Amino acid sequence: MSKAIHPTAIIEAGAEIGAGCEIGPFCHVGPKVRLGPGVVLKSHVVVTGLTEIGEGTIVFPFAVLGEVPQDLKFAGEETRLVIGARNRIREHVTMHTGTAGGGGVTRVGEGGLFMAGAHVAHDAEVGDRVVFANSVAIAGHCRIGDDVIIGGLSGVHQWVRIGRGAIIGAVTMVTKDVLPYGLVQAPRGELEGLNLVGLKRAGVARDEIAALRAAYETLKTGEGTFHERAAALAAGATSPLVREVAAFIQDESDRSFLTPG
The missing domain is CATH 2.160.10.10 (Hexapeptide repeat proteins)
Structure with missing residues (x-):
């Protein structure tokens, strides 16, 4: 041509x-x-x-x-x-x-x-x-993973990582790392759960979504520090998506994490 x-x-x-x-x-x-x-x-x-x-x-x-x-x-x-x-x-x-x-x-x-x-x-x-x-x-x-959606007028701080499949609401300032498949909103960026709509649209199986929800609750309420909970997930997970989340937490980063509220 x-x-x-x-x-x-x-x-x-x-x-x-x-x-x-x-x-x-x-x-x-x-x-x-x-x-x-x-x-x-x-x-x-x-x-x-x-x-x-x-x-x-x-x-x-x-x-x-x-x-x-x-x-x-x-x-x-x-x-x-x-x-x-x-x-x-x-x-x-x-x-x-x-x-x-x-x-x-x-x-x-x-x-x-x-x-x-x-x-x-x-x-x-x-x-x-x-x-x-x-x-x-x-x-x-910044490191922005695949399939991430960031809403209008939002800003992401230097060195922040946003994991695959996460969604950031509009008018949000993100200053900490965001877990894969996380849902973040509010003016100062709060991790409010999982991007369930995105997971379903991507055709993720129900048992995988259930495993992610259980992992999220473990990160939120489990024993030990946030990184200790992630290490426990990595050691016992059979779901590839849960292993991905755990590996993301354990990876090297210059920022702290938005943790489940």
């Missing part, structure tokens, strides 16, 4: 444009950018820096991808932004490259929806099939 590039778009020498790409009016593509096959830049999109965008991703007007990070320690080193395939990146979304101190790469997975005004900061790792609603902002070094 041929490329469709509007005459007002600026494609700098060195940029790699995949087959079937569409680049609309007044877009600017920098010299170190790589666009995979079938990428669409609607209009007025800026893609700069050492940035790679995967096949079939659609970027809407006024998004800015690959600019330098908003980090005072950044000293101009060459860092990267890697965006996977089949994402929908809506108006005014910003995604920045990494920093030398954070590993040098910001990574975004496949099949995500990033609604208007969302922000992905330096060195973040974002999984597949996520939904960031309008004006969601995740700070530097």
Whole structure:
């Protein structure tokens, strides 16, 4: 398939444009950018820096991808932004490259929806099939698992991890790690249970959901510290989802956890 590039778009020498790409009016593509096959830049999109965008991703007007990070320690080193395939990146979304101190790469997975005004900061790792609603902002070094949904106007603190399948309500500030499949809401982020709707929509078996609910109660009311309860779950769990939750708690982190209330 041929490329469709509007005459007002600026494609700098060195940029790699995949087959079937569409680049609309007044877009600017920098010299170190790589666009995979079938990428669409609607209009007025800026893609700069050492940035790679995967096949079939659609970027809407006024998004800015690959600019330098908003980090005072950044000293101009060459860092990267890697965006996977089949994402929908809506108006005014910003995604920045990494920093030398954070590993040098910001990574975004496949099949995500990033609604208007969302922000992905330096060195973040974002999984597949996520939904960031309008004006969601995740700070530097965050790790967001697959199938996470974050409600509009929510913010995620630096270094926070959000486990797979979790859901964050709108207008929520998340300052601590969120368990896989957790349900978090309230202005300062409180773990209020499991994302049961998401589990059912994903086709998770009833016995697996029951095992997760039992594990949640153990974490909430069991003996010992929170980490001791997680270790006990890991030792005795037969459910792969429960083992996933226990492993997430036992994994290395710079933040504490939102614990069951």
